[in-house]
Amino acid sequence: MSRSPATEPGPMDLGLSERVAGLRDQVAAMVAEEIAPAEEEFHTEVDKGDRWKHTRRQEEILEGLKAKAREKGLWNFWLTDSDRGFGLTTVEYAYLAEEMGKSSLAAEVFNCSAPDTGNMEVLERYGTGEHKKKWLEPLLEGKIRSAYLMTEPDVASSDATNIEMECVRDGDDYVLNGEKWWSSGAGDPRCAIYIVMVKTGGEDVPKHQRHSMILVPADADGIEVLRAMEVYGNDDAPHGHMHIRFANVRVPAENLLLGEGKGFEIAQGRLGPGRIHHCMRAIGQAERALELMCKRSLRREAFGKPIAHLGANYDIIANARMEIEMARLLCLKAAWMMDRGDARAAATWISQIKVVAPIMALKVIDEAVQMHGGAGVSQETPLARMWAGVRTLRLADGPDAVHRRQVARAELKKHTQEKI
Numbered sequence: 001m002s003r004s005p006a007t008e009p010g011p012m013d014l015g016l017s018e019r020v021a022g023l024r025d026q027v028a029a030m031v032a033e034e035i036a037p038a039e040e041e042f043h044t045e046v047d048k049g050d051r052w053k054h055t056r057r058q059e060e061i062l063e064g065l066k067a068k069a070r071e072k073g074l075w076n077f078w079l080t081d082s083d084r085g086f087g088l089t090t091v092e093y094a095y096l097a098e099e100m101g102k103s104s105l106a107a108e109v110f111n112c113s114a115p116d117t118g119n120m121e122v123l124e125r126y127g128t129g130e131h132k133k134k135w136l137e138p139l140l141e142g143k144i145r146s147a148y149l150m151t152e153p154d155v156a157s158s159d160a161t162n163i164e165m166e167c168v169r170d171g172d173d174y175v176l177n178g179e180k181w182w183s184s185g186a187g188d189p190r191c192a193i194y195i196v197m198v199k200t201g202g203e204d205v206p207k208h209q210r211h212s213m214i215l216v217p218a219d220a221d222g223i224e225v226l227r228a229m230e231v232y233g234n235d236d237a238p239h240g241h242m243h244i245r246f247a248n249v250r251v252p253a254e255n256l257l258l259g260e261g262k263g264f265e266i267a268q269g270r271l272g273p274g275r276i277h278h279c280m281r282a283i284g285q286a287e288r289a290l291e292l293m294c295k296r297s298l299r300r301e302a303f304g305k306p307i308a309h310l311g312a313n314y315d316i317i318a319n320a321r322m323e324i325e326m327a328r329l330l331c332l333k334a335a336w337m338m339d340r341g342d343a344r345a346a347a348t349w350i351s352q353i354k355v356v357a358p359i360m361a362l363k364v365i366d367e368a369v370q371m372h373g374g375a376g377v378s379q380e381t382p383l384a385r386m387w388a389g390v391r392t393l394r395l396a397d398g399p400d401a402v403h404r405r406q407v408a409r410a411e412l413k414k415h416t417q418e419k420i
């Protein structure tokens with residue numbers, strides 16, 4: 001009978017290490033005392049000027065908090081398995097990312113936000129010295145931002161072998177033509193670099209070797225940002241999820257990462273950490289929602305009692321706690337599988353948590369919304385924004401169905417020699 005690598009002998013330590021306990025407390029304190037209280041003002045400012053530029057006040061809030069975090073040394077935790085940064089394990093990072101999930105601004109304050117962390121990982125692993133100097137260093141400093149452009153309007157992008165953006169060698173350059181959408185972060189005026197998944201191989205090349213990743217400066221000639229895609233009516237300005245047209249965009253051939261046909265190899269490395277980081281933060285969001293739900297239900301009275309004591313509300317609160325704990329354990333186990341260094345074995349665990357964490361968090365946030373009555377769906381609490389954000393995680397970085405497919409295929413392969 002086959003065994004899962006996670007059931008091989010050896011300790012599986014998912015606990016909070018001593019070196020991270022102190023960091024976790026510092027991150028948690030800064031999120032609760034300084035970042036979360038600034039959230040509402042930051043988001044309200046968006047409506048006060050050009051939606052696609054930070055107002056002076058937004059800059060003050062964000063850059064002020066970033067400077068404080070850097071001063072305290074709370075910066076770039078995400079870079080696991082590297083000489084740069086803290087050299088934390090993925091399990092250790094999980095405890096910090098969860099805290100950062102509790103405020104929509106926190107990940108950026110600690111320079112640990114998507115999509116930059118995934119993009120920095122790509123530059124760190126596959127970039128040349130020149131790429132690192134030009135793009136990785138300012139990203140690590142929090143001076144510029146980046147976007148990852150894979151999804152296209154005209155093809156089912158959950159199957160990345162469908163990606164069609166044309167990328168043709170012409171002398172010392174590559175020339176790109178096509179459209180991308182849902183390019184998160186490309187609306188941000190600080191977004192300076194795109195990592196773009198393109199098609200470089202024809203039908204004669206094996207399916208997983210037809211694609212490549214290439215660096216494209218956001219201000220390259222021929223790039224046109226057509227519009228911001230909306231998430232339930234919200235354009236997420238100034239971060240934005242942009243629809244972008246490339247018309248004869250020319251970049252030097254050395255901007256191609258790792259070589260033609262290596263797109264899937266790079267994507268494997270990029271998407272694993274990015275996916276699990278989203279899950280860690282989703283667990284933090286569920287924790288915050290549960291906390292808000294409990295506080296509100298104890299404070300507000302109906303039918304002569306605090307709402308907490310009415311109807312099935314104990315069950316709702318208990319279920320939320322139990323579901324958060326189950327998801328956290330699965331997340332830590334997936335992180336531990338990543339730390340063992342076997343990307344293939346870790347992939348199905350990442351897929352499992354990628355399905356479980358957003359569904360769990362959505363359920364908890366939804367119950368918290370309900371317990372808040374009308375205020376729950378309004379701007380009065382962060383819950384509505386949280387729900388919309390987490391809902392997109394069931395699509396972004398691979399829809400649930402695609403991850404379930406991975407999990408099921410790995411399971412079936414244990415019991416058959418047939419190709420699945």
Ligand SMILES: Cc1cc2nc3c(=O)[nH]c(=O)nc-3n(C[C@H](O)[C@H](O)[C@H](O)COP(=O)(O)OP(=O)(O)OC[C@H]3O[C@@H](n4cnc5c(N)ncnc54)[C@H](O)[C@@H]3O)c2cc1C
Nearest residue numbers: 148149150151156157158182183184392396397398399401
């Ligand atoms: C807020 C947000 C941010 C995003 N950010 C980025 C980004 O920064 N960069 C980027 O490149 N993309 C980004 N995306 C895009 C996201 O990754 C894609 O939407 C996702 O991969 C699905 O691709 P698609 O939209 O083309 O859906 P399709 O490929 O058309 O899939 C639609 C549906 O088909 C079904 N389906 C697909 N495969 C299967 C299967 N095997 N079994 C059963 N059903 C299946 C599922 O229900 C799936 O949801 C973002 C999306 C959102 C909503």
